[in-house]
Amino acid sequence: MQYAVITGASRGLGEAIAHQLMEKNVNIISVSRKDNEKLKKDAEKFHVSYEHIPCDLSEPSQIDELLPAVAEKVFHEGTHYVYLVNNAGVIEPIETIGELDAKAVQKHIQINLTAPILLTNQFVKLANEQDVKMGIINITSGAAERAVHGWSTYSSTKAAINRFTDTLALEQEGQGHTIFAYSPGVIDTDMQGEIRSSSEKAFAEVEKFKQLKEEGALRSPAEVAGILMNLLQEPKKIENGKVYKLYDLVK
Numbered sequence: 001m002q003y004a005v006i007t008g009a010s011r012g013l014g015e016a017i018a019h020q021l022m023e024k025n026v027n028i029i030s031v032s033r034k035d036n037e038k039l040k041k042d043a044e045k046f047h048v049s050y051e052h053i054p055c056d057l058s059e060p061s062q063i064d065e066l067l068p069a070v071a072e073k074v075f076h077e078g079t080h081y082v083y084l085v086n087n088a089g090v091i092e093p094i095e096t097i098g099e100l101d102a103k104a105v106q107k108h109i110q111i112n113l114t115a116p117i118l119l120t121n122q123f124v125k126l127a128n129e130q131d132v133k134m135g136i137i138n139i140t141s142g143a144a145e146r147a148v149h150g151w152s153t154y155s156s157t158k159a160a161i162n163r164f165t166d167t168l169a170l171e172q173e174g175q176g177h178t179i180f181a182y183s184p185g186v187i188d189t190d191m192q193g194e195i196r197s198s199s200e201k202a203f204a205e206v207e208k209f210k211q212l213k214e215e216g217a218l219r220s221p222a223e224v225a226g227i228l229m230n231l232l233q234e235p236k237k238i239e240n241g242k243v244y245k246l247y248d249l250v251k
């Protein structure tokens with residue numbers, strides 16, 4: 001039996017990844033605040049299980065409760081492979097340094113960085129104890145590698161997730177897990193809507209992002225998830241710890 005625990009599968013890229021893993025006979029556990037009715041129906045269609053665990057990843061106490069609950073559902077007799085897709089993410093606060101809201105910064109770091117670290121920590125321990133192989137995919141961003149005016153918090157958490165990914169790969173060498181980060185390019189999701197609604201004062205590149213939408217340069221979540229599925233199809237070719245960039249994969 002294969003499972004995928006996907007954070008942020010209620011919409012956007014996470015939803016598309018969940019849908020496409022179901023097609024590959026993977027049972028899905030979705031972690032987010034809201035559920036997704038369409039995924040429930042997809043699960044029936046593909047004869048896999050689908051379960052939603054409601055969790056606000058910005059709340060440390062909810063993560064504490066989530067960890068044993070999700071582990072119990074995934075690691076049991078009959079499980080031979082587990083994917084962990086750390087996908088849930090927020091872009092806000094979009095604001096220049098000096099104007100950042102303290103609470104928003106703390107929530108952001110909790111969702112984008114602390115939650116993936118704690119989920120991975122729990123899963124790797126159990127997988128190694130029970131000799132279950134894992135595929136750990138951390139969704140990152142090109143912002144990890146360049147300074148973006150107004151995105152200091154987002155760039156920082158995505159840069160940190162890249163370093164977390166390669167450190168994990170270094171420590172887990174020889175364990176048989178597949179570990180990488182996926183940088184998906186610009187996707188037509190709610191997150192891009194939030195980006196476009198920023199003020200130019202808070203985010204200097206806002207006009208460029210509005211233009212990308214107008215030019216139809218944003219990819220659909222389904223296309224971006226499909227490129228990830230192609231990568232997963234050849235696990236032996238995957239270099240653990242690497243950041244795979246969509247733009248390189250489609251060249």
Ligand SMILES: NC(=O)c1ccc[n+]([C@@H]2O[C@H](COP(=O)([O-])OP(=O)(O)OC[C@H]3O[C@@H](n4cnc5c(N)ncnc54)[C@H](OP(=O)(O)O)[C@@H]3O)[C@@H](O)[C@H]2O)c1
Pocket residue numbers: 007008009010011012013014031032033034035055056057058086087088089090111139140141142183184185186187188189190191192
């Ligand atoms: N869109 C892009 O252009 C783009 C580019 C590069 C990287 N990425 C990355 O791709 C990933 C997915 O982004 P997306 O564009 O699909 O974003 P999205 O459409 O805004 O979806 C975000 C997902 O994260 C979940 N989430 C947000 N806050 C949460 C919280 N407090 N607790 C639990 N779950 C929470 C949401 O679920 P609920 O609201 O139901 O909780 C939702 O499922 C993110 O890591 C993002 O940084 C996106």
